[in-house]
Amino acid sequence: MINENYLRLSESYLFTEISRKVKDYKEKHPDADVISLGIGDVTQPLAPAVIEAMHKAVDEMQAAASFRGYGPERGYDFLREAIVENGFRRRGIDIEADEVFVSDGAKSDTGNFQELLSAKCVVAVTDPVYPVYVDSNLMAGRTVVKLTCSAENNFVPELPIGHVDVIYLCYPNNPTGTTLTKEQLKAWVDYAIREEALIFYDAAYEAYIQSEDVPHSIYEIPGARQCAVEFHSYSKTAGFTGIRCGYTVVPKTLKMPLNVLWNRRQCTKFNGASYLSQRAAEAIYSPEGKVQIKKTIAYYMENAHLMRETLTDMGFKVYGGIDAPYLWLVTPKPHILTPSPIGKGETSGMTSWEFFDWMLQTAHVVCTPGVGFGDQGEGFVRLTAFGTHENTEKALHRIANRL
Numbered sequence: 105m106i107n108e109n110y111l112r113l114s115e116s117y118l119f120t121e122i123s124r125k126v127k128d129y130k131e132k133h134p135d136a137d138v139i140s141l142g143i144g145d146v147t148q149p150l151a152p153a154v155i156e157a158m159h160k161a162v163d164e165m166q167a168a169a170s171f172r173g174y175g176p177e178r179g180y181d182f183l184r185e186a187i188v189e190n191g192f193r194r195r196g197i198d199i200e201a202d203e204v205f206v207s208d209g210a211k212s213d214t215g216n217f218q219e220l221l222s223a224k225c226v227v228a229v230t231d232p233v234y235p236v237y238v239d240s241n242l243m244a245g246r247t248v249v250k251l252t253c254s255a256e257n258n259f260v261p262e263l264p265i266g267h268v269d270v271i272y273l274c275y276p277n278n279p280t281g282t283t284l285t286k287e288q289l290k291a292w293v294d295y296a297i298r299e300e301a302l303i304f305y306d307a308a309y310e311a312y313i314q315s316e317d318v319p320h321s322i323y324e325i326p327g328a329r330q331c332a333v334e335f336h337s338y339s340k341t342a343g344f345t346g347i348r349c350g351y352t353v354v355p356k357t358l359k360m361p362l363n364v365l366w367n368r369r370q371c372t373k374f375n376g377a378s379y380l381s382q383r384a385a386e387a388i389y390s391p392e393g394k395v396q397i398k399k400t401i402a403y404y405m406e407n408a409h410l411m412r413e414t415l416t417d418m419g420f421k422v423y424g425g426i427d428a429p430y431l432w433l434v435t436p437k438p439h440i441l442t443p444s445p446i447g448k449g450e451t452s453g454m455t456s457w458e459f460f461d462w463m464l465q466t467a468h469v470v471c472t473p474g475v476g477f478g479d480q481g482e483g484f485v486r487l488t489a490f491g492t493h494e495n496t497e498k499a500l501h502r503i504a505n506r507l
């Protein structure tokens with residue numbers, strides 16, 4: 105017998121369908137130079153400090169005296185201490201090294217952490233959402249409720265009317281690129297304390313925050329140490345999508361002994377992130393490393409600002425792109441586009457997929473249909489700022505020329 109919960113999962117067709125459409129189009133139009141502003145992967149190389157640290161770590165592996173085999177399941181002390189110092193204490197947040205668990209990335213941890221909870225827990229996620237939170241809970245047989253994030257509420261989810269046991273929040277948000285202020289996040293911490301609920305806070309895009317009043321960590325909010333687990337990743341922070349490293353903070357002051365249980369879980373099912381990845385991650389906290397990763401983030405944010413400005417000037421309604429490398433674009437009404445994909449005179453915005461097709465066929469630009477992130481994403485597309493300057497500019501010119 106198979107786990108029938110897997111049959112409840114909807115076909116994960118978003119990125120498959122995108123690649124299929126792009127491949128078809130390229131086959132029919134071999135000369136088209138298609139630019140992708142679709143995938144959430146970085147394009148810039150690793151920081152020199154990271155490369156240097158990895159070379160050094162490789163060299164250590166060639167001598168018995170410096171060779172490293174299995175490491176601690178929670179991660180090496182050198183990395184956990186650097187995380188605590190640079191990620192938290194520097195901001196006045198009290199997190200201890202034994203509350204930090206190093207992993208191979210935030211996808212595994214955001215997907216796996218729900219194992220510690222009863223199958224009876226009711227889970228709330230935003231809509232649109234990073235699909236990992238929903239699917240991992242459906243696989244475990246849980247009920248998942250959706251919190252609407254729309255232009256009407258400025259993509260700030262409203263508190264559930266009744267009780268939920270777990271809330272997944274991701275800020276800066278993938279896919280909308282929007283953020284919560286400290287005050288807006290405090291409302292969630294207060295809810296969680298009142299309802300004895302848990303918040304799973306995904307801070308994968310924390311390094312992209314530019315605005316003053318946007319919290320970098322949920323632990324900036326009083327009371328969060330009682331109710332929140334926080335996930336971090338070096339993927340977007342430092343281009344580690346191929347290196348694989350991240351970490352999760354599980355406070356010892358939570359109402360439940362999740363710190364002990366997560367350690368137990370990791371010791372059973374995980375043998376630690378690789379030594380090379382951990383030395384690579386440590387290097388981003390060095391003085392040179394810090395400067396270098398900031399520069400790359402600034403490079404992407406320059407794209408984001410250019411995209412935001414240019415698309416707004418073209419008449420698009422754009423969200424995000426200020427504290428995040430994502431822009432959430434309202435699909436335009438078809439009659440502003442030529443040639444119109446639906447016929448002139450339509451008054452409603454196009455569907456996400458209709459606009460995707462228009463962008464691909466007319467501007468040779470790939471975006472991600474918002475509806476792939478949930479029903480509330482219909483009528484939006486996501487654009488990423490992870491391209492090169494050159495391609496970003498070229499894509500914007502093409503869109504402008506086709507309007």
Ligand SMILES: *Cc1c(COP(=O)(O)O)cnc(C)c1O
Nearest residue numbers: 209210211234278308337339350
């Ligand atoms: C990219 C991303 C992550 C990071 O995943 P890794 O496994 O660390 O590469 C986590 N959460 C969200 C919302 C993301 O977009």
